[in-house]
Amino acid sequence: MATVELTFSALPAHVRTARLVATAIARRTGVEESLLDEVRLAVGEACSRAVEVHRAHCPGEPIRIELRDDSGRFEVTVSDHAPSDEIKPEQPLDLGMLSDSFMSGFGIAVIEGLADDVEVFPGPKGTNIRMSWPAANGV
Amino acid sequence: MDLKLDHRTEDRLTIVEVEGEIDVYTAPRLRELLIDLVNKGNFHLLVNMEKVDFLDSTGLGVLVGGLKRVRAHDGSLELVCTQERILKIFRITGLTKVFGIYASVDEAKEAHGKDK
Numbered sequence: 001m002a003t004v005e006l007t008f009s010a011l012p013a014h015v016r017t018a019r020l021v022a023t024a025i026a027r028r029t030g031v032e033e034s035l036l037d038e039v040r041l042a043v044g045e046a047c048s049r050a051v052e053v054h055r056a057h058c059p060g061e062p063i064r065i066e067l068r069d070d071s072g073r074f075e076v077t078v079s080d081h082a083p084s085d086e087i088k089p090e091q092p093l094d095l096g097m098l099s100d101s102f103m104s105g106f107g108i109a110v111i112e113g114l115a116d117d118v119e120v121f122p123g124p125k126g127t128n129i130r131m132s133w134p135a136a137n138g139v
Numbered sequence: 140m141d142l143k144l145d146h147r148t149e150d151r152l153t154i155v156e157v158e159g160e161i162d163v164y165t166a167p168r169l170r171e172l173l174i175d176l177v178n179k180g181n182f183h184l185l186v187n188m189e190k191v192d193f194l195d196s197t198g199l200g201v202l203v204g205g206l207k208r209v210r211a212h213d214g215s216l217e218l219v220c221t222q223e224r225i226l227k228i229f230r231i232t233g234l235t236k237v238f239g240i241y242a243s244v245d246e247a248k249e250a251h252g253k254d255k
Contacts, residue, residue: 012164019162019193037224044195048163106196106232113231 003029003069007062010054018065019044022076025067029074030136035116039074039133042114045107046078046129053082053127073117074135077128084122141165144172152251153181154244158190161198169198173205173216182214185247194225199232206237217251219244 004025008014022043023036031039043065050063061081068075108129112118115131142165143158153176161169176184184205188194206216217239220226229235241247 012162015163016160040193041195041224041228044162044193048195048197051163106199110196110228110231 004067006065006067008065009062010051010059012048012051015044015047015051018047022065022067026074026133026135029069031074031133032136035133038114039076042111042118042131043076043078045110045114046076046131049107049129050078050080050082050127053080053084057082069135072135073132075130075132077130079126079128081126083124084127142168144168146172146176148181149248150252152183152185152248155184155186156190157186157188160193161191161201162193162195163197166197166201170201170204173201174208177205177208177212177214182209182212183251184209184214184216185241185244185251186216186218187244188218188220188225189222191220191222191225194228196228196232199228199234202238203234215239215251217241217247219247 004021006018006021008018019040023040026036026039027033047063047065054061054063058081064079066077066079068077108120111129111131116134117132119130121128121130141159142161145156147154155172155176157169159165173184186202186205202216202218209216219241220229221242226235226240229238229240239247239250241250
């Protein structure tokens with residue numbers, strides 16, 4: 001059973017709130033202090049990506065986050081309802097190809113560089129990004 | 140924490156002071172400032188990130204966009220940053236090879252002076 005579930009409308013202003021909630025629960029779950037910045041950034045990246053794809057495809061649909069503390073790990077799943085054909089495999093850096101508006105591929109790359117364990121489940125009805133870190137104790 | 144932005148010009152270098160969190164909500168304000176500075180003929184920008192608490196890929200995108208704009212005018216966009224948690228995201232994305240990153244404004248100004 002999820003420890004905490006959070007849904008929020010696809011507005012950039014709510015991403016900070018989601019980051020703060022995830023970081024607070026990670027701390028309470030016993031994630032090491034040195035990893036909390038990584039949790040904050042990875043959850044923020046996943047939520048930012050979800051907000052951007054929802055604004056493009058389904059702005060009225062909420063974004064969902066589940067935060068769990070199963071089996072000695074702190075696990076976060078961010079779920080969106082937008083078609084996920086925008087996730088592309090990592091490609092060599094090319095400044096000319098980079099956009100300053102939406103860098104979804106970068107967001108996923110950052111999450112993969114930060115989280116101890118990451119799985120991305122893309123699908124036609126949405127994407128689930130599940131990430132986890134070691135945790136010392138349950139909530 | 141919200142985002143605070145300020146800027147000043149010293150010699151040919153425009154120093155942009157950034158304080159707070161650069162994310163999907165606040166990054167558009169930084170983007171607007173960088174575009175405005177370039178439109179007004181400021182092509183050598185130094186962004187001081189020492190008081191930035193949080194930076195995500197949206198913020199990186201804005202910095203990359205600024206770099207593309209100044210390079211179109213043979214300009215430069217360099218950074219001041221010593222915070223490990225901020226530098227980490229530049230390393231993960233490979234952008235340490237794209238931006239000049241200095242430990243202080245003075246160090247950047249000295250390096251910029253040598254390039255003149």
